[in-house]
Amino acid sequence: MGNFIEIRWHGRGGQGAKSASQIIAESLFALGKFAQSFPEYGAERAGAPMRAFNRIDEKPITLYAPVENPDIVIVIDPTLLSAIDVSDGLKKDGILLINSKDDPKKIKTKFDFKDFKVYTVPASTIAVEEIGRDMPNTPMLGALSKISSIIKLKDLEEKFKEHFTEKLGELMVGKNIKAMARGFKEVKE
Numbered sequence: 001m002g003n004f005i006e007i008r009w010h011g012r013g014g015q016g017a018k019s020a021s022q023i024i025a026e027s028l029f030a031l032g033k034f035a036q037s038f039p040e041y042g043a044e045r046a047g048a049p050m051r052a053f054n055r056i057d058e059k060p061i062t063l064y065a066p067v068e069n070p071d072i073v074i075v076i077d078p079t080l081l082s083a084i085d086v087s088d089g090l091k092k093d094g095i096l097l098i099n100s101k102d103d104p105k106k107i108k109t110k111f112d113f114k115d116f117k118v119y120t121v122p123a124s125t126i127a128v129e130e131i132g133r134d135m136p137n138t139p140m141l142g143a144l145s146k147i148s149s150i151i152k153l154k155d156l157e158e159k160f161k162e163h164f165t166e167k168l169g170e171l172m173v174g175k176n177i178k179a180m181a182r183g184f185k186e187v188k189e
């Protein structure tokens with residue numbers, strides 16, 4: 001076992017958890033770090049709950065198993081807070097990053113997250129305003145960059161441009177980059 005940093009993403013199919021996880025891994029790999037990204041699906045349809053994972057280290061990763069005790073949990077779909085225990089296995093003093101307009105203290109109390117650091121970012125609102133639809137993954141990436149030392153915002157933006165410009169076009173990539181920057185700026189503890 002290494003000294004991994006492990007992330008578990010909770011979302012629903014079509015919200016971009018898998019893509020966000022991949023962007024993190026590819027960005028870190030480009031910086032010379034070792035990173036894994038893998039999704040886990042239930043019923044394979046848009047809107048179904050799903051999870052994605054990252055494992056990050058400074059040296060090669062030889063573990064190929066699910067992330068059971070993450071350092072960080074990212075909740076892209078806040079309705080999952082009432083549906084499942086998103087904090088299951090989260091390390092004590094671990095980070096919960098939640099797509100919500102609510103104050104982090106309110107969520108911490110409501111869901112008894114007393115053993116964790118809780119951050120919120122209005123990612124859906126940002127996505128609708130900047131991208132034109134509720135695709136909260138890019139604001140969540142920006143927020144992750146702000147609250148952790150895992151990756152710098154500029155490195156995420158660069159990899160996002162490289163990965164999606166051909167698929168989405170420059171205009172949509174620019175909108176996503178703005179959403180990412182707002183996520184970085186608007187995350188609350």
